[in-house]
Amino acid sequence: MTLVQILFLLFGLVTLLASLMVVTSPKLVHAAFWLILALAGVAALFILLEATFLAVVQVVVYIGAIAILIIFAVMLTRRVMHDTGPQVNRSWWVALLVSLVLFGGLVLMLAQVPALAGTPAPLMVDQETLLEDLGRALVDADRYVLPFELASVLLMASMIGAIFVARPPSGSEERSGER
């Protein structure tokens, strides 16, 4: 076994264990921290795949923004940090079934990708070119500009929605405004 393979197994194991802890730990805030570990494990896997950009974006977006907001929300909930509850509800078997079907489908689909059968060939282009290609692909009309813009519109809509929900009623606006 090479060093990279050992590292892959190590990070994969950490990611899997952490994800398991996310759903099994009784305290909500612990689950949030386990989630951060799982996301960091995925970032490490990206680095092993030589996808530096994806790894860094994973840390910026998931750990730097989403995970921190989740913890913030947990901390602001009713019984700060001590929010515990039962781990399963009545429909646990439905969730299990759905996740098993999803997992099986993914495995089946990935098994049919021809490139994954043997040892993958090393990358022929350098990182800089790959990064530039990714950037161009996101604004190229023939490639991914439509999904990219759609996602932007979706985020914009949710942002406007959040502002609308958080805004005080129009009557009290003058009082809470400039002081």
Added chain:
Amino acid sequence: MDFNFQDPFTSIGELLRGLLLGWGLAPGLVSLILMLLGALVLAGFAMTLAGVFLTWLDRKLAARIQDRLGPNRVGPFGIFQPIADAIKLITKEDIIPEGAERAIFKLAPMLAVMSAVGIWAVVPFAPRLIGTDLNVGVLYIVAVGAIGTLSIMMGGMASNNKYAMLGAFRTVAQMVAYEIPMVIALLVPTMLAGTMGVGGIVEAQRGGWFIVLAPVATLLFFVSAMAEAGRAPFDLLEAESEIVAGYNVEYSGMKFGMFYVAEFLHGVTIAALTATLFLGGWLGPGAQQFPLLGLVYFAIKTAFVYLVISLIRFSMPRIRIDHLLAFNWKLLTPLALAAVIVTAIADKLAPALGWNRAVVHLTANILLAWATFEALRAYARGIRQRVEVQPAAVETGGAD
């Protein structure tokens, strides 16, 4: 092997590599050992610099500004005071409060130092003296900075203390908000250089430092990075007079020491980043032939920016939380977006019209700054008018 005094770092690296290979180690392992060694040297250097020299300098400077003497008992000019402090911190009892989340409580100070030192991995100190020239260096800086936010939140949450929690709340409000103008301001040097690699950004400044090409972005980055690091006047997360000490109130001994060092290192990191991204990094006359000279230029620029940070820190009162957030969302973020748009247009316009690039960029930035000041003046005029109208409203019982 002859030792090349013009480029000692590369020579030392080659010397060590030859030595380890001579011992019969595999080339991959040798590279790994050299990388670990480099990281150790860098981290040790950073800790000594921040822990010993900078704390002393900071206290001396603060004392001068506040018309007192500062540390002056231990050694000449009290320069060994930080060593005495470090010994005190190490020998202190290390208390973990009852009801604390033990694992998270212990992990937080380590992550804090890690996030400050980790950024140095992509900072070029001299030509060919860089930890790793990542092609996504700028994004890496943002990512590692985000871990710093996380560490402060972990410390505040795990302490099981209301004041620590309040400090952590403020941290999130402040750091997540100020990350936005910082990231957008970082886009400007990226666009000007055409690369996200920090080494490439320094190389691109041969024609002119980016502070000339993008003064607005420089100022934006400087201000928002200072807020991101929680330096005064943005030190709301550890406002001594309001929430005792904020997120680190329950920390004692060396764990507190690590948070303290992390804060200092973060200040140096901001200075180093500003020097690298906007002041030309190691660039200077003769730096290409003599990398040691590049290191000197880099150190001088970093020290200058750090001095400015310290001066601001000791002469400004703490800003109020709602003002802080309004300042970010109503001024810095729109201005950063405008700066990116202006830079993009100017960068396309300059070659199309055949004008000097620096002149076009500088003019565009001056126009942007002028427009901002005009907008601020109009805003202030609006507030003043409302204040002048206010007394009449009080008489009719309308205002609170």
